[in-house]
Amino acid sequence: MTQNTREADVTAALLIIGNEILSGRTKDANLPFLAEKLNEVGIRLREARVVPDLEGEIIDAVNALRARYTYVFTTGGIGPTHDDITAECIAKAFGVALERNAEAVARLQAHYKTDQINEARLRMANIPAGGILIDNPVSKAPGFQIGNVFVLAGVPMIMQGMVENLLPRLRGGARMLARTVSCGLPEGTLAEGLEAVQKRFPEIEIGSYPYLRNKEYGVSLVLHGTDEAMLEQATEAVASLVRDLGGEPSVTVGYS
Amino acid sequence: MTQNTREADVTAALLIIGNEILSGRTKDANLPFLAEKLNEVGIRLREARVVPDLEGEIIDAVNALRARYTYVFTTGGIGPTHDDITAECIAKAFGVALERNAEAVARLQAHYKTDQINEARLRMANIPAGGILIDNPVSKAPGFQIGNVFVLAGVPMIMQGMVENLLPRLRGGARMLARTVSCGLPEGTLAEGLEAVQKRFPEIEIGSYPYLRNKEYGVSLVLHGTDEAMLEQATEAVASLVRDLGGEPSVTVGYS
Numbered sequence: 001m002t003q004n005t006r007e008a009d010v011t012a013a014l015l016i017i018g019n020e021i022l023s024g025r026t027k028d029a030n031l032p033f034l035a036e037k038l039n040e041v042g043i044r045l046r047e048a049r050v051v052p053d054l055e056g057e058i059i060d061a062v063n064a065l066r067a068r069y070t071y072v073f074t075t076g077g078i079g080p081t082h083d084d085i086t087a088e089c090i091a092k093a094f095g096v097a098l099e100r101n102a103e104a105v106a107r108l109q110a111h112y113k114t115d116q117i118n119e120a121r122l123r124m125a126n127i128p129a130g131g132i133l134i135d136n137p138v139s140k141a142p143g144f145q146i147g148n149v150f151v152l153a154g155v156p157m158i159m160q161g162m163v164e165n166l167l168p169r170l171r172g173g174a175r176m177l178a179r180t181v182s183c184g185l186p187e188g189t190l191a192e193g194l195e196a197v198q199k200r201f202p203e204i205e206i207g208s209y210p211y212l213r214n215k216e217y218g219v220s221l222v223l224h225g226t227d228e229a230m231l232e233q234a235t236e237a238v239a240s241l242v243r244d245l246g247g248e249p250s251v252t253v254g255y256s
Numbered sequence: 257m258t259q260n261t262r263e264a265d266v267t268a269a270l271l272i273i274g275n276e277i278l279s280g281r282t283k284d285a286n287l288p289f290l291a292e293k294l295n296e297v298g299i300r301l302r303e304a305r306v307v308p309d310l311e312g313e314i315i316d317a318v319n320a321l322r323a324r325y326t327y328v329f330t331t332g333g334i335g336p337t338h339d340d341i342t343a344e345c346i347a348k349a350f351g352v353a354l355e356r357n358a359e360a361v362a363r364l365q366a367h368y369k370t371d372q373i374n375e376a377r378l379r380m381a382n383i384p385a386g387g388i389l390i391d392n393p394v395s396k397a398p399g400f401q402i403g404n405v406f407v408l409a410g411v412p413m414i415m416q417g418m419v420e421n422l423l424p425r426l427r428g429g430a431r432m433l434a435r436t437v438s439c440g441l442p443e444g445t446l447a448e449g450l451e452a453v454q455k456r457f458p459e460i461e462i463g464s465y466p467y468l469r470n471k472e473y474g475v476s477l478v479l480h481g482t483d484e485a486m487l488e489q490a491t492e493a494v495a496s497l498v499r500d501l502g503g504e505p506s507v508t509v510g511y512s
Contacts, residue, residue: 019463022301023434024291025478025511026465028284031306035280045278047313048306050287053463057303080444081464082451112444120447155466178279188336188368191376195338207275207309208337209282210411222281255281 010173012038013065014048017058017076017086018154021050029156030075037163042172043071053077058089066093066149071170076154078143080120086151087144091128094146101127104142111140137161145169174226179235180256181221183247186210190219193241201234203227220256266429268294269321270304273314273332273342274410277306285412286331293419298428299327309333314345322349322405327426332410334399336376342407343400347384350402357383360398367396393417401425430482435491436512437477439503442466446475449497457490459483476512 014034020026028050035045046069051057058077065072077086091098104125109117124141127133134143134150138158143151145166152162183190187210198206204225211218221238225231235251242249250256270290276282284306291301302325307313314333321328333342347354360381365373380397383389390399390406394414399407401422408418439446443466454462460481467474477494481487491507498505506512 019461019480020465020478021287022291022304023295023432023478023480023511024288024301025434027288031277032280032283035278039279045280046308048278050304052302079464079466080447082447082454083463116444118444118448121444123447155468157468176279178281188372188374188377191336191338191379192374198338205275207339208335209276210335212411212413222276222279224275224279255279 010043011046011069012043012071013069015061015074016050017074019052022052030159039176041170042175053083055089059093062093072149074151075159078153080124087126090151094128096129098126099129101125107140134162135165176224177228177231178254179223180252181238182250182256183242184218185245185247186217187219197237204234266299267302267325268299268327269325271317271330272306273330275308278308286415295432297426298431309339311345315349318349328405330407331415334409336380343382346407350384352385354382355385357381363396390418391421432480433484433487434510435479436508437494438506438512439498440474441501441503442473443475453493460490
């Protein structure tokens with residue numbers, strides 16, 4: 001892509017918290033979901049980090065990311081067990097107290113039978129001072145927002161419910177639109193012409209992603225931009241290049 | 257988990273380079289593969305970052321990670337097109353020249369027909385000075401190692417072939433062993449007892465991962481450690497806890 005990310009862009013980072021991702025046991029599914037949801041409201045995911053369940057690592061990453069991006073989302077570590085330390089770390093990152101939140105307690109009390117409410121479950125009502133709850137439509141224990149940081153569950157179904165609930169709080173910019181030109185030509189044949197198209201359209205990002213299907217190599221040329229007319233022009237220029245080189249371009253709105 | 261990561265651990269970080277991951281278009285498959293391969297030789301993946309195809313971001317991330325971990329692996333951005341800028345960024349991160357590597361040129365010449373060799377494809381032979389090639393068994397264009405940084409392709413099949421080829425270069429530590437105790441009890445019921453087991457076995461990391469299967473909640477309790485006898489003891493303590501709370505523990509070697 002080009003170096004054309006604008007200062008005015010509304011940006012986000014995702015901090016994935018959990019040993020289970022770094023051990024390879026669990027495959028993260030939250031990044032692609034969040035990327036697409038944010039793009040729908042004109043916010044670009046610009047960085048992601050995966051850190052273990054270690055206090056220092058979490059605090060350092062949260063502070064680095066929240067200083068740099070419009071929004072930060074964290075996933076994981078907000079359950080009732082000893083390895084769930086995210087809320088505590090976020091409080092420390094912001095230099096505020098971790099408090100038992102009355103509204104969160106009420107939600108847990110409404111969800112669990114009286115004999116199920118124990119100290120471990122009540123830990124899920126510990127929220128950094130000043131935090132605003134994020135509804136959890138699945139298992140009730142809420143996420144929370146503090147400053148520009150949104151703290152979400154790691155279990156994808158719960159994370160997704162929380163994202164739907166918090167989207168109205170976000171202020172987005174121009175939505176990034178996508179087109180894909182696929183063809184059976186190899187990247188190395190297209191590269192020179194593609195670079196020329198990229199130089200003609202500096203506001204459009206052009207990415208080249210080779211694939212192997214049925215033992216045939218091909219490439220998906222993905223174009224991104226916020227100006228639809230310019231995006232269409234650049235897409236036609238890429239399709240034209242493919243035809244000139246003897247290929248058969250297949251153009252898709254979005255990704256293919 | 258506990259804060260028991262030892263200084264003597266052999267550690268690694270993964271830097272995933274590519275807009276296609278951050279847009280949600282492409283789901284990364286390299287992290288879980290690398291995590292498991294590294295663990296087989298006693299190296300722990302401790303952090304991962306995803307950055308866009310922007311020079312400054314790549315250089316900063318490489319320099320931050322290589323100072324901190326025993327090994328750094330990068331994926332993506334080593335093809336022939338204009339958006340493939342990884343080799344150039346690595347050279348800048350190390351403050352060395354980017355040179356056309358004669359051995360890499362020879363490999364490309366052996367792979368491609370004479371009329372297919374063009375300047376774009378030859379860019380794939382540009383390697384930072386001092387870099388050692390990593391064989392690419394699939395499409396020949398090599399990866400490379402410089403210092404403690406290993407630069408790999410992003411396409412999973414090619415990345416995996418490169419990893420198999422570079423593993424003998426790595427010096428590992430003690431291999432991390434895993435056991436999983438699964439049961440139908442909710443996390444909140446187990447939390448207090450689980451924390452007590454964690455305190456009894458500070459050298460063992462215990463993670464708690466809830467799941468929802470056939471509308472029934474359950475939890476996988478994953479134990480990690482390098483001392484097999486101690487790991488077995490801790491696993492039995494967790495299984496015992498589950499039985500004491502009226503659950504039926506199912507114990508697996510590795511993950512379940």
